[in-house]
Amino acid sequence: MRPILLSGHERALTQVKYSRDGDIIFSVSKDHVICAWFSINGERLGTYHGHQGALWTVDVDPSTTLLASGGADNTIRLWEVKTGRLLKTWDFPTAIKRVEFSPDGRRLLGVTEKRMGYLGTIVVFDIILEVDADQTNEPSLRIECTESKATVAGFSYVGKYIIAGHEDGTVSQYDAKTAEQYLNLTVHEPDIPITDLQWSADRTYFITASKDKTAKLVSAVDLEVLKTYVTDTPLNSAAITPVKDFVILGGGQAAMDVTTTSARQGKFEARFYHKIFEEEIGRVRGHFGPLNYVAVHPEGTGYCSGGEDGYVRVHHFDKAYFDFLYEVEREQAKI
Template sequence: MSFGSLIILLTLDFRDPFCCKVVHPSPSLYSLLKFPGHERSLTQIKFNAEGDLLFSCSKDHVINVWYSHNGERLGTYDGNNGTVWTVDIDSESRFLVSGSADNTLRLWSVASGKCLYTWEFPTAVKRVAFNEDDTKVVCITEQRMGYQCAIRVFDINREGDGSDQSEEPEFFFNPIGSKATVCAFTLIPNIIITGHESGKVALFNVKTGEEIDNNERAHSDVVTDLQLSKDRTYCVTSSKDKIARIHDTKNLMVIKTYTTETPLNSAALAPTRPYVLLGGGQEAMNVTTTSMRQGKFETRFWHKVYEEEVGRVKGHFGPINTIAIHPAGTCYASGGEDGFVRVHHFDDSYFKAQPYGTVDIED
């Protein structure tokens, strides 16, 4: 494992009622600004369950792990031979799973950085996720080269050092119609929720491969991200159609809608506070002809209940590809096309402000 630093920002640039005060970081934290997290654009970032570690993956084939409180890089997970599209961490911070463009799903030891097991497929792995008790992993493989999009579920053997795993999936099926782009286990055993290239959001029984419910009109363009609430009873999706929505994971009912003026790549739910964070921006291929402001490379804060935008945070020099929020809600991280990971810690005004009066959020 190698060592280095992460970019960590404590300065917020809100122009909304709940955070009018700027937090001035200490010089020692500002000195970390000179160290980018990756050599190429970020694809996904995730906090562990405790929030002390932040994992980031990128098109540079590398997975990094950082201390979230000070930006120190704890190490790297080397071994992939292509873009690492996706990562997830179990609730004990013992195992890490990753999916890559080298057509592999890999199981890693978080502590040692060792690759414990590798599953190989005909096409790239675009999304991975643990279930609630960390005993299963679901993964989506790409539709390409004559192969259909496939969803596989693997049992994770947690005995011993984790290197003794079954090569064959417990469940395997090809989703109906439009290919799946994102997925996660719901609260109901063996039921997953998926987002699709067509904009559809669906529920599948992984045992039978049956699509048990769907919302064909959840979005009008590709679903780019799907993140669950802490209790897995609802989720937020983002899409290239410039809209994010909160869905009930039992019946796919749309609960809330957040309409922006820019394509969205990621959406996250803030715990303890009534906010949804959205990130995106103009397509990367057009960025060189657009100013940072016109490209709309900002993290947007929307009120979860009232569906109104209440603040923005600038910083990235390209589209924001991924957003993650600390499990305790004390900070959030964003990863961009510019190759930087930025961690923003909230000041007291964020927690005390009530822009629309008292709204209690129970997670």
């Protein structure tokens, strides 16, 4: 497996995302620029300019026409994927930590930071999936997180619930239409923030990553913890692979702690765990800083990771990855 190294960013990567067809990778970093890359050969399609601050998050709608991004300049911006044209800017009092389109692309969710007397909120905008449409100015839904601010959020299957991960290690389930909170459960260690939340292909369950060094597979219906993956390093990201029953975890010693810890070796790797047996099956090294985000190709043929070192590494899995089976799985396949 020869990874493709994308070095278009000048500062630490914060998020990388595949388009629905997996052909384009969008990456955002703290250098204010969004990049679009073809996943097949690493060719850069273009860059999106306009943000005035570090970018924290990016998402693309399922038809790959609109791109949403949010960052430390307190705006969510909507872009035309094809040309890099800025279509719409929504202003907020605080930074945007996460944006995500609903599965049908008609709604856009944004998570705002808690700061300067403002509570952390989750806002939802109705989106018209056309480039030249006049997008709404006001959010259709607003959830205030009074207890603990949300760090990550996303839409469950058919956009029924909004699931949010919080700074205090809890996960909440809201109704995506009425904003009513149904559940709030402590999934991770109390008071240790959840750093990532990514969905399975059908969005009935998701994986959360936390600084408490674990990742958990959680059901979207009742927030029941299905599986737990224990590692030896704080995690920044976790993703579920389609085709094979694996999960990929990324993390590493926080950049600010690297110089004060001796055991830095071997922490900046993507860790592969078996999704069902909760057992580590391998690691992929390469980054020389913590991994800030891992994203999996929607067809399960590869993955890419964005690191604190400013590089995106795009991996296409080889045969050994697809051939690997546990003894019991092989037995099962024979029957």
